[in-house]
Amino acid sequence: MKVDIVKVHEVWPRSHQNLSPQSANLPVVDAWYAYHRTVPTIYLFKQTNEQRELVAQIIESLSRTLDVFPRFVGVLEGTTHPDPKDQKQQVQRTIVKWGTSSDRAVEFTEARTKARIQSLLPPATLNKSSFMWDYSPISLRALFPTPCSQPPGIRIQTTTFACGGFSLGIDFEHGLADGYTAGRFLEHWSLIHGQLFHSGNGVLKNPPSWQPDIFNDQLADIDLHEQGPSLLERARTLPTRGPYRRTLHSNGSDIVSNFGPKKMYNYLLHIPAKEVGHKLAELQSKSSMRLTDQAALIGFFWACLNRARGYSKCLPIDLHLATSLRWLLGVRDGLLGSPFVVVMISPDADSAPTNSTDPINLAVRVTNTLNQYDDTAIHAIAYDASFTDSPSRTLMPKRGDEHMEFSSVAHLGYDKFSLGSLRPSFYFPSSSIPNLFVLTEAVPSGGVSGNTWYRNGLNLFFNVTEDVFESFASDPALAQCEVYQDL
Template sequence: MKVDIVKVHEIWPQSHQSASPQSADLPVLDAWYAYRRTVPTIYLFEKQTEQHELIARLIESLAQTLDIFPRFVGTLETTTTSNSQQHEDGLQRTIVKWGSPSDRAVEFTEARTKSRIRSLLPPTTLNESAFLWDYSPSSLRTLFPAPCAHPPGIRIQITAFACGGFSLGIDFEHGLADGYTAGRFLEHWSAFYGHMFHGEDAVGQNPPSWQPKVFSDQLAGIDLREHGSALFEKAQALPTRSPYRRTLQPNGPTQRAETMYNYLLHIPATEVEHRLGELQSKSRLRLTDQVALIGFFWACLNRARSHAQRPPIDIHLANSFRWLLGGREGLLGSPFVVVMISPDAESNPANATDPINLAIRVTEALSQYDDNAMQAIAYDATFTDSPSSTFKPKGGDEHVEFSSVAHLGYDKFHLGPLSPSSYVPSSSIPNLFVLTEAVPNGHPVGNAWYKNGLNLFFNVTEDVFEAFSSDPALAECEVYQDV
């Protein structure tokens, strides 16, 4: 798809001119992921609108939003701590600086194309039937800002289509923008736009709460001379992925480069309800909705891999423990970790394809993470350097990279009366699975969180997809290719 760039804007917080320089240490766990970008997202709007007025309003409401997320125009730097108790030479730590000359404005790009938006939309937008769609031929790359060596923290591109519709590609590069924080940003931007130009209710009562010392303050209240060794042992026993530990099996096979293709699995609400009822009623442990679904998708993938003569693989599950640990709504910063979980195929090969067994393994792994576990991880991390922008992690076996953005508000993003027809996480990460709520379509079923159905976006090899699409558990899915 050919896209022409019309204009590039630099967007600053409205109060940027009067801002004073500030800096803060990143939580030591946030620093683990500071140079691992959030998956970009593209929203596709079919409805025609006046582009000039829309762009002006987007820019104005974006500047207003940045006022309450000022660190997103700030920059990350690596410093060396002094007087470290662990290392005489000190340790590398990451700080964020904002309100200073080093700030980077949000890059907002206007673009246009002669293509029609319909070709980029799923085969159906109704919540009526399950389908699998190979959307690899529908390249979305040109609907995002072009790659560059030193990108700012946020890059946005609005592309006008010949049919009158438009797309909004949003790429969070900033180290503070995990999936939860990015979702909060989109929620506030949508609310500001609606309030400023369409009389919608004002932004909610839970503005972003920046609390970078949420766990270091707790550690300060612990007698580390007495409890430090126990915390260290607990951290080592947890299946947490870190920059210095990338796999559950230290000598596992390294991941080889293969061509991955982009697919979408849509499951309507009635099918989600049926599947959850079946899995949860048969489990010996209480399974949350999302964990039950993770077990189901993981089992389908391992069955497909078996048919393709490939071994079952571990799952790496990105988790925010803000709610579990009583973090207030809007809390930014830690706690956020990636948990590595094995299907335990070594003891019994059937374990890898049993969705209930896999869901139970996920439940048991996540249940290890309480406030004491998070304190242990934070304590352990204080003994090693925080990764810098040039850090290259070593090793890494093949695994499922599973991320859920359900409940984070991505499906509720709208611009006044304009609602997207679809939204798509876009990434080429191997074996990436992203679970999202489908956008509202006027045909909700019930009042559950999945009332509009669910979408699973995933990247796998072609042979695995062929087997995946033939799975009896997905027999009701219609398969669309070369739409």
């Protein structure tokens, strides 16, 4: 698909000229992920207003949204703090600075293509039936702005199609833009755009605010002289992935895996709400332990992947699960930032080969592992991290072993993004990370009833090799799925 760039804009907060120079320390666990980009997202809109007017409106509402998130034009820098163990030594820390000459505007690109948006949409109607779709050939890369050579930065591209529709590609490559914060940004942008240009009168119940010291303050309330040693021991027994520990194996050290680069293909599994409900009821009724909806679904998808890998003569793999632990610390909705961590979970295939393909066993393992993380565990992780350098942009950790990456953006508001009366027909996360699985809620559609969180159906976007997909698609557990492959 050929896309022509029309114009590139720099978008600043409306009040940027009035900003005074400011800086703040990132919480030490947030700094772990400061140089890991959030998966880019592209929204497809079938209908549009007059394009020039629409672009001007989008830029205006974006500028006003940045007034609420001024740190998103700021930059990350390294600094040093005294080592908690030895005040004569220094440890590396990460700060964000904004309101300075180093600020980076949001890069907003206008583009156009002679393609039609229908060619990028799924071949079946969402929430009517289950299907799997190989969308690798459609190549969405041209609909995203060119990656930034010197992040951090936010890049957005709107592309007009010959049919009159348009796409909006959003790339939050900024250390403050974890999935929760990016979701709040999209929510606020939708609200402001509706108020400015569509007579909207919505109000956010929990306006965003950034208070990075709140987590340090909680840690400061702990008697570290008495409890510090036990916190360090607790942190080191948890299966938490960090910048200096990338795998469960080899005593937690970074090992160089023997799996080489493989060509990954992009796939979508869509499951209608009714079938999601049936699958959850089946899994949860068979488990001796109470399973949350997401734990049950993760166990199911993980089992399907390991089964498919077995048919392709590949070994079962660990799960690395990105999970938010905000609720454990009583973080109110609207307060930006983490804590979120990546938890590593083994399928325990060494004990019994069937463990890795049993969805109930895997869901229970997910649940038991997450149950290890309470408020004390989070404080332990933060305390342990305070003795090591925060990673810099130049840190290149070893790759570790092959594993499944699972991330859910359900409940984060990605499915509710709109531009006033213009609502997307579909949205994609875009990434080529091997074995990445991203679970999203489908966009709302007419005729949907019920109040479950998955009432619009679920979309699972995943990247695997072609042979693994062929086995995945033929799994009896997914027998009801129609399979579509674009040529």
